[in-house]
Amino acid sequence: MSQDSTQRFETRAIHAGWEPDEHCGSVMPPVYLTSTYKQDAPAKPRGGYEYSRTSNPTRTVLQECLASLENGSHALCFSSGLAATNALLDRLVPGDHVVAGNDLYGGTYRIFQRVFARYGIRFTYIDTTDLAALEAAIEPATKYIYLETPTNPLLRVTDIAAAAAIAKKHGKLTIVDNTFATPYLQRPLDLGADVVLHSLTKYLGGHSDVVAGALVVKDEKLRDELAFFQNAVGGTPGPLDCFLVLRGIKTLAVRMDRHVHNATQLAQWLERQPQVARVVYPGLASHPQHALVKRQMRAAGGMLCFELKGTVAQADAFASTCKVFTLAESLGGVESLVEVPASMTHASIPAETRRAQGLADGLVRMSVGLEHIDDLVADCTQALAAAAQA
Numbered sequence: 001m002s003q004d005s006t007q008r009f010e011t012r013a014i015h016a017g018w019e020p021d022e023h024c025g026s027v028m029p030p031v032y033l034t035s036t037y038k039q040d041a042p043a044k045p046r047g048g049y050e051y052s053r054t055s056n057p058t059r060t061v062l063q064e065c066l067a068s069l070e071n072g073s074h075a076l077c078f079s080s081g082l083a084a085t086n087a088l089l090d091r092l093v094p095g096d097h098v099v100a101g102n103d104l105y106g107g108t109y110r111i112f113q114r115v116f117a118r119y120g121i122r123f124t125y126i127d128t129t130d131l132a133a134l135e136a137a138i139e140p141a142t143k144y145i146y147l148e149t150p151t152n153p154l155l156r157v158t159d160i161a162a163a164a165a166i167a168k169k170h171g172k173l174t175i176v177d178n179t180f181a182t183p184y185l186q187r188p189l190d191l192g193a194d195v196v197l198h199s200l201t202k203y204l205g206g207h208s209d210v211v212a213g214a215l216v217v218k219d220e221k222l223r224d225e226l227a228f229f230q231n232a233v234g235g236t237p238g239p240l241d242c243f244l245v246l247r248g249i250k251t252l253a254v255r256m257d258r259h260v261h262n263a264t265q266l267a268q269w270l271e272r273q274p275q276v277a278r279v280v281y282p283g284l285a286s287h288p289q290h291a292l293v294k295r296q297m298r299a300a301g302g303m304l305c306f307e308l309k310g311t312v313a314q315a316d317a318f319a320s321t322c323k324v325f326t327l328a329e330s331l332g333g334v335e336s337l338v339e340v341p342a343s344m345t346h347a348s349i350p351a352e353t354r355r356a357q358g359l360a361d362g363l364v365r366m367s368v369g370l371e372h373i374d375d376l377v378a379d380c381t382q383a384l385a386a387a388a389q390a
């Protein structure tokens with residue numbers, strides 16, 4: 001299997017984990033649709049494979065590719081991003097403690113509070129951009145510092161190197177959910193993190209046609225522990241899902257360049273519109289952590305949000321009137337999506353709490369896709385006009 005760490009990212013995205021096979025020269029990895037494997041003698045599997053929950057050759061290719069792209073030693077793939085989070089939490093025992101960001105992906109917060117808190121795992125939520133607060137929250141029983149950067153939807157950025165240094169000083173593991181940035185734009189393991197988590201459903205798959213997740217580590221012992229839970233719990237992806245993610249990853253670098261280009265242009269245009277109170281995009285000089293973004297990320301990504309002067313009704317009218325932008329949750333596909341956090345992804349957070357966290361009612365979130373920028377701007381122009389009438 002091809003694993004040349006001297007190659008550039010773009011090259012590894014296409015080649016890492018696979019070489020044209022010896023049987024027939026297949027350029028793409030086969031989708032190994034098999035649940036089991038012939039053994040040469042009892043407990044002597046021919047190619048190291050016994051059963052596809054435990055391992056499958058198509059999944060192996062994806063895992064090797066992801067390990068290469070994140071500069072890790074090993075990766076493990078799961079049936080969703082949340083199944084990957086689940087595997088991390090399965091390592092903990094009652095009384096263990098996790099320090100986590102206070103504006104996590106909603107599903108992450110839900111599995112913490114509604115599933116694992118019931119088993120006696122304790123969670124403390126803090127603003128992880130505040131490193132003093134992060135250090136103060138660490139207890140002897142803390143096992144993980146769990147970061148998301150940039151966050152959703154407010155795109156707050158945490159200094160990964162500084163947070164990981166604090167965690168290391170206290171003997172804790174740093175986990176970074178790298179879904180928004182992708183390894184093309186940000187590599188947390190290089191900055192001192194211990195585990196990178198991905199929802200492969202988003203930019204890595206990139207075409208809104210598959211749900212999958214991954215963990216990437218740089219330590220074999222941790223990999224073995226997590227692999228035990230991957231197999232024992234069984235939240236593994238099917239081989240066709242792995243194939244789809246592999247196909248998506250081949251174009252990750254060119255897709256991200258265009259996502260960044262379009263999001264930058266649109267953010268700058270939105271900043272000039274009188275109806276818009278503020279635009280949040282980590283690539284804008286107006287972003288409060290712009291200097292950190294430039295240090296930590298290759299570029300600022302494809303997500304932005306903006307606040308309309310006015311009510312949730314106006315934000316709803318804007319989102320409902322968009323034609324090129326599809327009104328939908330999720331992100332990271334080739335197509336542009338728009339949503340209103342107060343009405344959709346973050347509706348379960350009480351209105352007061354939401355506002356206290358800076359999530360204004362008129363906030364609109366966009367996953368800026370790969371359509372022509374002029375069509376995206378034209379769509380926003382007509383939707384702003386409709387919002388003004390609402």
Ligand SMILES: *Cc1c(COP(=O)(O)O)cnc(C)c1O
Binds near residue numbers: 080082107212213
């Ligand atoms: C979508 C998402 C997840 C969860 O991933 P699924 O594949 O939907 O289970 C976790 N973190 C972030 C930042 C996400 O956007």
